Amino acid sequence: MLGRTYRKAAEKAEKPARKGKKDPNAPKRALSAYMFFSQDWRERIKAENPDAGFGEVGKLLGAKWKELDDAEKKPYADQAARDKERADDEKAAYDNKKGGGSEEDDEE
DNA sequence: GATCTGATTGTTATG
């Protein structure tokens, strides 16, 4: 599929503080496998690169990520999948409100 | 139906 032929990230390659949400309650998406991958690897990267700052660790992380095999990404993807379920709940609430909500129970 | 875009997620350190 020609879909992801281009990388939006590579296109903009810049982030001029994009803010402003369109959704009323913004059903935040789930985390990415990288999020979990970093949580576990950030320790190792820093362990072997105590001097590594943001750029170094970031690039190292990405490099390692690609080095990993599909089987190694699996556990991380699994965590991401788990979080997705959580995100699904958020979306459920989002859909609930978005719907014609006559009764607004309460929200914190 | 298929395609695309945008918004989001987390890490680090530093000004």
Place this chain on the structure above:
DNA sequence: CATAACAATCAGATC
């Protein structure tokens, strides 16, 4: 406190 490379994602909008 926001930002910046790194990667995934995926759900909603659009045609």
